[in-house]
Amino acid sequence: MSEANEKSFKFFQLKNNLINFSFVLPAVIIFSVFYIYPFFEIFRLSFYSWNGISPIERFVGWQNFIELAHDDVWWKSMGNAAYITLIALTFQNALAFALALACDREIRMKRFYRVVFFIPPVLSEIVVGLIWQWILYSGFQDGQHIGLLNYYLDRIGLHHLVHNWLSNPDTALTCIAVVHSWKGFGWGFIMLLAGLQTIDRQLYEAAKVDGAGSWRTFWNVTIPMMVPVILVVIVLTVLGSMQVFVLILSMVGQGLVYHTEVPVTRILSAMTGTNRFGYACAMGVTFGMVLIMISLSFKLLSNKVKQV
Amino acid sequence: MGSPLVFKQIGGEMKKFFGVVCCCVLFFGCAKKQDDPNTITLWHWMTDRHEALEQLALNYERLTGVKVKVDLYAPSDAYSQKIIAAAQSRILPDIYGILDKKEIFASFIESGYVTDLTEEFQKDNAAWENALFAKAVDVNRFAEGNIYHIKPGIYGVPVDVTNIQMLYNKKLLERAGIKSPPKTFNEFLTAIDALKRVGISGLVSGWGELWLADCFASNYAFNIMGEQKVMDTYQGKVPYTDPDWIKVFDVFRILSERGAFAEGIVTKPNKFAEQDFALGRAAFGFNGSWSVNVYHDMNPDLRYGVMLPPPINPNRPMSIWGGGGSSFVVNNISKKKQKAIDFLRWLTATEQQAFLSTETRNLPSNREALTSIPSVLAEYAQGMDYTTHPTIWTYNEHSLVIEKFDKGLQSIIIGEKTPQQVAREVQEIKEREMKKAHP
Numbered sequence: 001m002s003e004a005n006e007k008s009f010k011f012f013q014l015k016n017n018l019i020n021f022s023f024v025l026p027a028v029i030i031f032s033v034f035y036i037y038p039f040f041e042i043f044r045l046s047f048y049s050w051n052g053i054s055p056i057e058r059f060v061g062w063q064n065f066i067e068l069a070h071d072d073v074w075w076k077s078m079g080n081a082a083y084i085t086l087i088a089l090t091f092q093n094a095l096a097f098a099l100a101l102a103c104d105r106e107i108r109m110k111r112f113y114r115v116v117f118f119i120p121p122v123l124s125e126i127v128v129g130l131i132w133q134w135i136l137y138s139g140f141q142d143g144q145h146i147g148l149l150n151y152y153l154d155r156i157g158l159h160h161l162v163h164n165w166l167s168n169p170d171t172a173l174t175c176i177a178v179v180h181s182w183k184g185f186g187w188g189f190i191m192l193l194a195g196l197q198t199i200d201r202q203l204y205e206a207a208k209v210d211g212a213g214s215w216r217t218f219w220n221v222t223i224p225m226m227v228p229v230i231l232v233v234i235v236l237t238v239l240g241s242m243q244v245f246v247l248i249l250s251m252v253g254q255g256l257v258y259h260t261e262v263p264v265t266r267i268l269s270a271m272t273g274t275n276r277f278g279y280a281c282a283m284g285v286t287f288g289m290v291l292i293m294i295s296l297s298f299k300l301l302s303n304k305v306k307q308v
Numbered sequence: 309m310g311s312p313l314v315f316k317q318i319g320g321e322m323k324k325f326f327g328v329v330c331c332c333v334l335f336f337g338c339a340k341k342q343d344d345p346n347t348i349t350l351w352h353w354m355t356d357r358h359e360a361l362e363q364l365a366l367n368y369e370r371l372t373g374v375k376v377k378v379d380l381y382a383p384s385d386a387y388s389q390k391i392i393a394a395a396q397s398r399i400l401p402d403i404y405g406i407l408d409k410k411e412i413f414a415s416f417i418e419s420g421y422v423t424d425l426t427e428e429f430q431k432d433n434a435a436w437e438n439a440l441f442a443k444a445v446d447v448n449r450f451a452e453g454n455i456y457h458i459k460p461g462i463y464g465v466p467v468d469v470t471n472i473q474m475l476y477n478k479k480l481l482e483r484a485g486i487k488s489p490p491k492t493f494n495e496f497l498t499a500i501d502a503l504k505r506v507g508i509s510g511l512v513s514g515w516g517e518l519w520l521a522d523c524f525a526s527n528y529a530f531n532i533m534g535e536q537k538v539m540d541t542y543q544g545k546v547p548y549t550d551p552d553w554i555k556v557f558d559v560f561r562i563l564s565e566r567g568a569f570a571e572g573i574v575t576k577p578n579k580f581a582e583q584d585f586a587l588g589r590a591a592f593g594f595n596g597s598w599s600v601n602v603y604h605d606m607n608p609d610l611r612y613g614v615m616l617p618p619p620i621n622p623n624r625p626m627s628i629w630g631g632g633g634s635s636f637v638v639n640n641i642s643k644k645k646q647k648a649i650d651f652l653r654w655l656t657a658t659e660q661q662a663f664l665s666t667e668t669r670n671l672p673s674n675r676e677a678l679t680s681i682p683s684v685l686a687e688y689a690q691g692m693d694y695t696t697h698p699t700i701w702t703y704n705e706h707s708l709v710i711e712k713f714d715k716g717l718q719s720i721i722i723g724e725k726t727p728q729q730v731a732r733e734v735q736e737i738k739e740r741e742m743k744k745a746h747p
Contacts, residue, residue, distance in 0.1 A: 053395050053415040133580075138571040141589045143507050167572040169724060252575040253516025257718045272389060274707035275412060 046281040052271065057278075064282035074283065077261040078290070084177040084262065085241035092181035093237060096188030097230075101222075103189075104196040114193070121186035129250025132179045136165040136251075166252055169259040176251055176260060180244050187240075188233045195229030196222070231302045238294055242287075263287045347375040348648050349401035351394075353387035354634060355380065356601055360667040364660055371654075374647055395421055400639045402648040406464075409707070410699045414456035416637070417463055423638040426461035428649055436653060437462070441692065443631040444469045444673045446700045455703060464635040465652040466673040468664065471630025471691045472523055474618075475585065475593040478611040480508050484591070489615045493559075496618040500568040503591050511563070512570035512590035514578025515721075518714040521574075523629045524594055524617070525717055529556045530627035530696065531619045542703040544742050548713075548735040549728075557727030559620065560720045574718045586610055597688040598633070601669035614687035616694060630695030633670065712737045 046064055050057040068074055099117055103110050120128065137147030145151040150162045165175050199222065207217045245264035252260050254269075261269075263283065270280035352361065358380045365376035379401070381387045388407045394400045400421055406413050416422050429437040429445070437445055448464030450456065476489045484503045490496040500510045515521040529538050533552035540546045541553070563569060570576075570590045578595070585593035586606035593599070594617070603610050616626045638648045654660060661677035664670065669682060671689055678689060698704055705713075716730030725733075 051412070051415055052392050053412060053419055055419050139509065139584065139589060140507075140571070141587070146589070164571055167575050167722065169722065172575070253514075253577050254518045255715075256575050257715050257722070257724065269711070272385070272392075274711060275408075 042281045042284055045278050046285045048278040050277045051275045052277040053275075060278065064279045065286070067279065068282050068286060073258050073261060074263070074266055076258055077263050077266045080173055080260065081242045081244070081262040083173060084180055084244055085238055087174070087177035088181050088184060088237050088241040089234065091178070092185045093188050093230075093233060095181070096185040096233070097192050099185075100189050100192035100196055103193055114190075117189050118186040120183045123183070125183065125246035126250045128179065128183050129247045132175075133166065133251050136175055138162075138164040138167065167256060169256060172252060172256045172260050176244075176248055179251065180241065180247055183247070184237070184240060188237065191229060191233050191236075192226070195226050199225045227305050228302070231298060231305065235295060235298045238298070239291060242291060242294075343643070344375070345644065346373065346647075347377055348403065348642075348644050348651060349377045349379065350403040350636070350651075351379050351381060351387075351391070351401045352405055352634070352636075353380070353382050353384045353407065355382045356598070357634075357664065357668045357670070360664055363667075364655060364663065367660075368651060368654060372650075374651065376651055395419065398641065400641075402639050402642040402644050403636050403652065404639065405634060405636050410704060411456065411707075413463070413699070414450070414454075414458050417450070417458050418456075420640050421637075422463050423640045423645055423649070424459065424461045424463060425465065425638065425649065428653070429462050436656070439658070439676065440466060440656060440673050441469050441631075441675055443692065443695050443697075443700070444633075444635075447631045447697060448635050448637075449700070451702075464637045465656060466631075466633065466635045467652075467655060468633040468661075468668075468670040469631065469673050469692065470597045470633030470671060471628055471688060471695050472520075472594070472596040473628055473688065473691050474511075474615050475595060475599070475612050476615060477585065477588055477591050477593075478613060480588060480591040484508060489613060490618045492622065493618045493620045497562070497566055497568070499591075500563075500566055504567055509570040509584075509590040510568040511573075511592040511594060512576070512581045512584045513573060513594035514576050514581035515573050515718075516575045516577045516580075518711075518718075520578060520594065521717050522710065522714050525556055525560070525713070526698075527617050527626060527628055528559050528620060529553070531621050531624055532556055534624055535627070535696070535701075539701065539703050542701075542705045544738065548738060549731045554727050554731055555620070557716070557720055557730055560717050561727055564721045564723065569721060574721050582606065585612075596633075597630075597671050597685065600682065600685050600688065604669060612684065614684060614691070616691060626694060627696045628691055628694050629697050630692060631697040631700060633673075706738070706741045708741055709734060709738050 045057070047059060047061060048057040049060045049064075099113075103113055103117075107113075135148040138150055139146050145154050145162065147165075149165070153159070153161045163171060165171050203221050203225070204217060207221050212220065242262075243264055245262055245268065248255070248260055248262060248265055255261055255265060264287075267280050267283045267287070270276045270283060350361070350365075352358070354361070358378065361378045365378050369375045381390050384407055387405075391400070391404060391406065394404075395416060406416055406422075413422075417424075425448075444466035445462060447466060449462050450458040450460055452460045454460070480503070481487075481489065481499070484499070484506050486499050486502055490499045503510055513520055513524070515524075526538075529552075532555050533550075537546055537550075537552060541548065541550070547553075570581075570584060573581075576584075581593065582595065582599055582602050583606060584590050585595070585599075586603045588607075588610070593612075603612070616628060619626045636652055638645055638652065642648060655664075656674055658674050658676045661672035661674035662679075665672040665677055665681055665685075669685060671681070671685060671692075672678060678686075681689070712734050713730075716725065716734055719725035720727060720730055
């Protein structure tokens, strides 16, 4: 290739690259403005004391993080989120798996069930919260309970179970966790069902020929084949449950003392209630780190399981 | 069939064409939108007043040719966040309201987002100021030597006034054999006992929204110890463990132990509490004058009256929260400042205020528009003489102390902590924050 041709080739290559880049540019700009800039801004602000409006931002170094480390309410909120996550991991995923197994079989109206089980996840969290608040309502009129649950407990003679569900520290967080699980099990159900349907049916037939019963087939065929999907469902459940907050706001308003506080409600409260944006950003950064660590440990676990 | 070279050429042309289109979209898309000099924008949060405001905006356009674009952002929490975000990105509208604490109001002024309206209010022998309720104007006033170091003046325009009092359901009181609403705290407790005997819940309020419980506590703090001692506490001169503060906390313990509160009051949103009172599920309510409109919509047949919270200390008048209900400010960086001020002046004139009051059942900020308001609203209006509000106090408590105080009230109501325990915890936070402020 002559020198002139080479130059012209390079010029066209550069031109092509520039044109191609112009196609990607809008996405890059949008991503930078709405993701990368806020991400770094949160890190920066976590080292400042700022009320969110004032033009004066005071640099405080690690002060926000030190205060956070000694903030009992923050750690209690982490504990509460962990409790909700634990219930979601067990109750929600067990329910999702059981229903996915049921719908994987040849049963009547299985398409109908699939749609029904997927309704809660597509409902707005605010709507779900308000519906459940009405169900768990504790109040009465003309001697009769108005809340649906208390009304029926009373009607069937279980008066001792009639309860102030959302205003009692012993039950409020559990109620929120159960409602969260009810709302979230549909996602796990769909993913687990999709996973079950990818298992080769011949494996089940082979197990049957070998004389394995349904319980043994479940443990030795279904579970090992489902491990990757189960791990994904677990990671998504943990991340989703740790960040729950709309449901809490709609069910118990600004919370029952500190018994229903979770990290996101604390961040919100620091931002809008006490106007401490810097501190809220420090909370956000710390919480983000915790979530990243959880995700990474599951990723490591998943790799180990795959190797096994 | 064309040769591959032709396709290559067409492809090249198309790439060029789309490249130019993308650049144009990016360039012109980011250009600033042309601002119509005859249109002013107003942001508000009042769902119940939106239609009336739009109607008034239309009337104003017919009258002056200036178009007022009325944008609603509800609920109020979301609105507050929007205002803060808009301030951060300097895209506030010509007229908006600040729903936050006085400290935040001061931050908006300090940042140059609020116009000083003092001169406008004082024109023509202060005609505008004199037409409005003084306490409503005070909410938007920064006095000489204010703790926020804001230049003294009036920075907002109240479009209505409000106050928060207790309500009683006449039918339910009659059913319990109570002839007149209680006038003292002891009478209130007797009434609660009578109501319980016939299976009627006592007091309902939306204390899932903590500020309402805080307001109830503040009423009793003023009644028990007086404004000066409350202010001294905020300044750190009186501890929360003082016997008078214990008495304030004790109000909640007594009411809780006596079974005066409707079930679930601590987590009840105000909307649900309003529903409970409107549907006769509780005999007493604690709510603001805006609720007249809400109750009318929920149950037009509800027979109820308004009363001051029954005082504990008979020697001191009961103070209630009230004053300017909803106020608007003018954006100081707006190019249409004068047009915005003119609109607000027109909006608070007698005729417009009477229209707003009739349409939305809210107390007007213009005292001359009080003539044709519903009777329950008139009862609320009588309470205006007893009003006070954190926004007009000389000192305000630190927001972290308020949070601890309000959560403490919840703890007492659910029987988790004693008034003494809560007082100690609040005082601990108070001391910590004071140490931080003055190391």
